[in-house]
Structure formats: C-alpha cells, structure tokens
Amino acid sequence: MSFATNLRCRECHREYPLEARHVCDFCFGPVEVTYDYEGIRRNVTRERIANGPASLWRYRDFLPCDAETAVDIGAGFTPLVHAKNLGKALGLNNLYIKNDTVNPTWSFKDRVVAVASSRARELGYSKLACASTGNLANSVSAHAAAAGMEAVVFIPNDLEAGKVVGSSIYGPTLVKVRGNYDAVNRLCAELAGSYNWAFVNVNVRPYYSEGSKTLGFEVAEQLGWRAPDHCVVPIASGSLFVKIRKGFQELYKAGLIDEPKTRMSGAQATGCSPVATAWQEGSMNFRPQRPNTIAKSLAIGNPADGYYSLVQLQETGGSCGSVTDEEIVAGIKLLAETEGIFGETAGGVTVASLKQLAAEGRIDPDELTVAFITGAGFKTLEAVAEALNPPLEVDATIESFESAYRAVAAQGVA
Ligand SMILES: *Cc1c(COP(=O)(O)O)cnc(C)c1O
Numbered sequence: 001m002s003f004a005t006n007l008r009c010r011e012c013h014r015e016y017p018l019e020a021r022h023v024c025d026f027c028f029g030p031v032e033v034t035y036d037y038e039g040i041r042r043n044v045t046r047e048r049i050a051n052g053p054a055s056l057w058r059y060r061d062f063l064p065c066d067a068e069t070a071v072d073i074g075a076g077f078t079p080l081v082h083a084k085n086l087g088k089a090l091g092l093n094n095l096y097i098k099n100d101t102v103n104p105t106w107s108f109k110d111r112v113v114a115v116a117s118s119r120a121r122e123l124g125y126s127k128l129a130c131a132s133t134g135n136l137a138n139s140v141s142a143h144a145a146a147a148g149m150e151a152v153v154f155i156p157n158d159l160e161a162g163k164v165v166g167s168s169i170y171g172p173t174l175v176k177v178r179g180n181y182d183a184v185n186r187l188c189a190e191l192a193g194s195y196n197w198a199f200v201n202v203n204v205r206p207y208y209s210e211g212s213k214t215l216g217f218e219v220a221e222q223l224g225w226r227a228p229d230h231c232v233v234p235i236a237s238g239s240l241f242v243k244i245r246k247g248f249q250e251l252y253k254a255g256l257i258d259e260p261k262t263r264m265s266g267a268q269a270t271g272c273s274p275v276a277t278a279w280q281e282g283s284m285n286f287r288p289q290r291p292n293t294i295a296k297s298l299a300i301g302n303p304a305d306g307y308y309s310l311v312q313l314q315e316t317g318g319s320c321g322s323v324t325d326e327e328i329v330a331g332i333k334l335l336a337e338t339e340g341i342f343g344e345t346a347g348g349v350t351v352a353s354l355k356q357l358a359a360e361g362r363i364d365p366d367e368l369t370v371a372f373i374t375g376a377g378f379k380t381l382e383a384v385a386e387a388l389n390p391p392l393e394v395d396a397t398i399e400s401f402e403s404a405y406r407a408v409a410a411q412g413v414a
C-alpha cells in the first residue's frame with residue numbers, strides 16, 4: 001500500500017496514472033509523483049518511522065511503491081556525523097557530514113535504484129536498464145541481481161576501473177559507449193522508445209528521483225526532527241539537490257517538523273559546471289557544457305534538473321560555485337584526514353565547495369550545516385593515488401624500519 005496517487009506535470013499540472021512515463025504529453029514538462037498528504041498525515045508519526053527498519057524503507061509512507069514487496073538490499077539510514085574536526089578547519093561551528101558512502105554499493109544511488117527497481121517490478125518489467133556516470137551502473141546491477149531481473153547498463157567509455165568492476169561483478173550486460181554521459185543518455189532515451197525495459201533514470205525517472213528524498217528525511221530525523229539551516233549538495237543532473245529539499249517539505253506537510261527554512265547550496269566541478277556558471281552570471285538559463293573533470297560521477301553537461309536547481313538556489317538563498325580538479329583532490333584528502341571518511345571525487349567537490357562557501361562568508365559559522373558525501377573513495381582511487389605519500393618499504397628488520405622511519409620523521413611527514 002502506498003499513498004502515491006498520480007504523476008503530475010511540473011509545468012501544466014496535468015495528471016497521469018502511476019505508469020512508466022517521465023514527460024507530459026501535452027507540454028513535455030517533467031512529471032512528478034503526487035501523494036495523498038491527508039492520508040500520510042493521519043497515518044504517519046515520528047514513532048511509526050522510528051520503529052521501522054534501519055533502511056530507507058522506514059519512510060515507506062512517503063514512497064511510490066509497496067514496501068512489502070520492495071527490492072531491498074539495505075539502502076539508506078547511513079550515519080550523520082558531527083564533523084567537529086573538519087568544521088574547525090573551515091571555521092564552521094555546527095557542521096555535519098551525511099556519510100552516504102556506506103550504502104550497499106557505496107553511493108547514494110542505492111536510494112534511487114531501490115525505489116525505481118521496486119516500482120519497475122510492480123509495473124511488470126523484467127529488465128532494468130540505465131544511463132550511468134558510474135555509480136548508477138553499480139547500483140542497478142546489484143539491485144537487478146537481488147530482484148532476479150536482467151540488467152542492461154550503459155556507461156561512458158572513460159570510467160574508473162572501480163566503477164566498471166563494481167558493475168560487472170553483479171553480472172549485468174555492461175555496455176561501454178564511445179562517448180560521454182550526454183551521448184549515453186541520448187542513446188538510452190532513444191532505446192527507451194523501442195525497448196520495453198525500465199530505464200531507471202529515463203522512463204521510470206519520476207520513481208527514481210523520489211528515492212533521493214530519503215536523504216532529507218534521514219537528516220531531519222537524525223537531527224532530532226528538524227531541518228538543517230544550510231545544505232551543501234553535489235549537482236550532476238540536479239535531481240538529488242532538488243529532492244533533498246522536497247524531503248524536508250514533505251515532513252513539514254505531514255506535521256513531523258517545523259517549517260523548513262533551509263538554504264540549499266550546490267557544488268560542481270569547474271570542468272562541468274553549467275549550473276554554477278549560470279548562477280554566477282545571474283541567469284536562469286544554463287548553457288550545456290562538454291565535461292572535462294576528474295569528478296566523472298558529476299559529469300553531466302546538460303542537466304535534466306538544471307533549471308529547477310537554479311530556481312531552488314534563488315528560492316532558498318543558497319549559492320553555487322565550482323572547484324578545480326586540484327581542489328577536488330585536496331577536498332578528498334581534507335575530509336579523510338579530519339574525519340576518517342574517504343569520499344569519491346564527488347565528495348571532494350562537496351568538501352572543496354564547502355570550504356569555498358565558508359571562506360566567502362556564505363555560510364554563517366553557527367548555522368547548522370550538512371554536507372552530503374555521496375560516494376565512496378575506493379571507486380575513484382586513480383584520482384588521488386598520485387597525490388598521496390607512498391608507503392615506506394622496508395626489510396623485515398628493526399634497522400631497516402628505523403632508518404626508513406627516521407627519514408620520514410625528519411621530514412615531519414610521519
Ligand atoms: C549521481 C551522483 C550525484 C548527483 O546526482 P544527480 O544527478 O544530481 O541527482 C552525486 N554524487 C554522486 C557520487 C553521484 O553518483
């Protein structure tokens with residue numbers, strides 16, 4: 001049983017049944033899931049959620065599929081860490097890290113795929129497909145395996161080894177497309193027209209994107225049922241950025257938290273920064289960009305929710321900057337060295353952007369700020385390997401160890 005009622009066009013508000021559809025026939029606007037909020041309000045309490053499973057299915061009443069028959073590999077309910085050390089380094093007194101690196105396939109994409117694969121199976125699909133920048137491929141492959149569905153997964157041909165192996169291990173048909181993500185996405189949009197497959201981020205995208213709301217729900221619950229003052233979120237298509245706020249707003253509609261006044265700030269890599277560039281120029285129209293950055297998971301040059309991201313920046317008083325590849329690597333190291341959390345390149349984008357926003361005074365030092373670390377560093381070892389101290393190599397003798405150790409200790413490295 002779900003409280004989802006319809007798909008509704010974001011632009012002209014025409015309604016459709018809960019089918020596999022992502023655009024409005026009438027105006028080609030994106031469609032979004034609507035709910036019976038009265039029913040949710042009557043049914044849901046903080047206690048009911050707290051007594052639910054330690055996964056995103058504790059928020060089942062806000063999701064567009066039946067939790068009883070869901071594809072569940074344990075996505076969600078990840079730690080919210082009070083980041084005192086990183087906060088001190090950046091001059092922020094009330095900083096938290098939402099550590100979504102510890103999901104089943106080590107990125108937040110398990111949230112969106114849990115919902116999309118569940119709904120796809122309900123709709124009778126036997127094949128799951130996706131256009132991926134890497135993490136989605138891992139998650140679709142894993143969920144399809146657990147669901148007993150076939151997976152056909154499309155990726156650009158320049159992905160990190162960890163993301164390729166991290167998909168292949170689950171046994172999908174993995175398709176490397178000679179081109180960047182925007183080319184992969186175009187191909188999948190065409191294929192979705194003729195193949196009766198559930199492309200999680202194309203024809204069942206409205207269900208997929210609802211999964212990202214659970215990050216908002218969790219953060220609010222983990223803060224003791226309140227929305228944060230400020231969020232810093234990495235932007236690829238912009239879906240995650242927009243849906244975290246929808247999560248806060250729905251908790252408010254359900255009477256579970258006070259009205260959220262959260263400022264939403266975005267984070268992009270300079271090598272793929274269509275939203276940040278439009279924001280800096282004061283424009284509500286972004287220009288698509290050909291990506292060139294080590295943050296491959298965020299390398300979407302023509303973001304589907306780019307416009308809505310700009311609207312949200314404006315509505316909430318947030319900000320969006322961009323950071324260089326060097327800053328990304330420094331951000332990954334800073335997070336690891338201060339908090340013991342190893343994020344992938346998108347995490348480096350978030351931390352470097354957080355640093356930039358703090359330095360520019362765009363985050364008040366006492367604001368309750370949450371930075372979202374959305375994928376694990378073991379997937380993008382290539383990005384940092386060369387920037388780290390190599391291990392000491394010694395013979396198995398005390399003398400050999402001591403001479404090597406003295407040398408580094410003298411440099412102040414150890
Ligand atoms: C996909 C992804 C994002 C952002 O996704 P959106 O397309 O903006 O919803 C952020 N971080 C990581 C690690 C991702 O894989």
Ligand SMILES: [Zn+2]
Nearest residue numbers: 009012024027
């Ligand atoms: Zn419409």
